[in-house]
Amino acid sequence: MSEMLAKEVPAGGRHLPGPEDAVPVLVVDDLVVEHRNRTTGEVFRAVDGVSLSIAAGESVAIVGESGSGKTTLAMAATGLGARGEGDIRLLGHSLSSIGRRQLRELRPEVQVVFQDPHGSLDPRQSVRSGFAELRGLQRERTSWIDDTGLLERVRLAPEILDRYPHQLSGGQAQRVCIARALLMRPRLIVADEPTSGLDVSVQADVLKLLEEIRSTTGAALLMISHDLAVVRSVCDSVHVMFRGKVVEAGPCESVFLDPQEDYTRELLAAMPGARWRARR
Template sequence: MSAALLEARDLSKTFPGKGMFRKSRPVQAVRGINMSIARGEAVGVVGESGSGKSTLGRLMLGLMPPTEGSVAVEGRPLSDFTGAEWRRLRRRLQIVFQDPYGSLDPRRRVGSQIADGIRLHGRGDAAKQVAALLGRVGLEPAHAERFPHEFSGGQRQRIGIARALSTAPDFLVADEPVSALDVSIQAQVIQLLAELRHDLGLAMLFISHDLPVVATLCDRVTVMYLGRVMEEGPARPIFNRPVHPYTRALLSATPRLDPARRAGRILLKGDPPSPADPPSGCVFRTRCQHAVEACAQTVPALAPFGDDGRRVACIRAGEIG
């Protein structure tokens, strides 16, 4: 694998507590994340709502400062970039949002919105490039004159992808880009992202709650729960044989056509704890069917497991894996 394009080192983000009448506890959204993404590599991040996935994506893009740790581009911390250097770097780091309609200005024609990045970074003939980008994502050049409300959800997401590509980025965060779309349209958008990644050599952080989708698109996967990494490694081995109880539960929740496999559904106990008041020890222990007393005393390290390149944060991984 080539040297890292982006690398997170001991990355943490804590938000201050909010309360009208009394001070509430701070929210630990991301805690101690280490991650590297090489050029052309796609890394998936999965987990339930509130697991810290979107916060991690924004930290990797420099859209918010970390509380602890750092993010580096080609070995240089984001905090070192200032002024014109930061503007040039911003061209290289882009995002596709979950809500394709909410991320577009309803009062402006889509061609004008796609052209913003081209003009801002002085990338030549905007009209010609907008037409090429629309064609690249499966739309017609004439669509540049339409407004966002004139498109379907899937078409709007294609427009969002075209806008992200307008600056010729090296790295793309795709934050739940298909969760708001119909299943048939989801497959088309995933295929488009896979083609773009291959053709353009894009590095990608793909955020989702759907393990099978991530396994289709990504080289590696990171499973997050309450701001921490539970399991990470090559996507296919984790998809085929998950080790951490949380990864197993996520995968078992995926719809299956085979009745025998549907019978293996793992139902988690209760709701996720508040990130403002996480459990002691392993943060997943209050919902884990394998938890023992020691799980409340020890924060499990993310340690190598097996010979397929994965790491697992579970003190009982050797027994249940």
């Protein structure tokens, strides 16, 4: 599969539409993921019967207060965390029925950008050697662009290549993380609170960058955030999570302007500096 994809991708890193674009990038069907409470030892459902589907090039948001199960859902859905029960199909492949080799081939198709960019980078590795390591792991997949071109795509100057993580600002470090994700030419980018650890002044730029990457590469974007303003500016549709369940889902415009659930209304009302008001 990886060889096939490598041939399809021209220098710009954009996926040419192929038959696989008709298949959703990710389908989650009735997912349940349990955790054990570390203090009480009780098992509880951190994700409780969630279904969602993301098409190629689509941007989908998951919102909800801290602890509502957003990260657990995203990690299980992408095969990176506790698997749980329910069917997950990544590019048409059911994660419960594919072998290890196939899973290894699928892995680079999903790239995750985490909240804490410095925590995601190896402190002993310069940006350049970090890129080199990734290139060594996935030669064909990463050959579409050189390091300078890659940095340009995330609006960083070439001199960043020789810096170590501690020499980068939060915004620069997050751009490096986005560049590392982009290098793999993923079909799905999962961004888990990608700006909540950053200065307010750079948050909007980083979001704009993610949105630009989505629109220029055709990768789908799963954006996790508790910031509704972020979601509204970037995403097509939104799933509102509360205690492990999706309580409301739909296009951003309708969910934000005409929420059907009390929880969504509360979430909107709690939003600082809301530029819109939901109808009641």
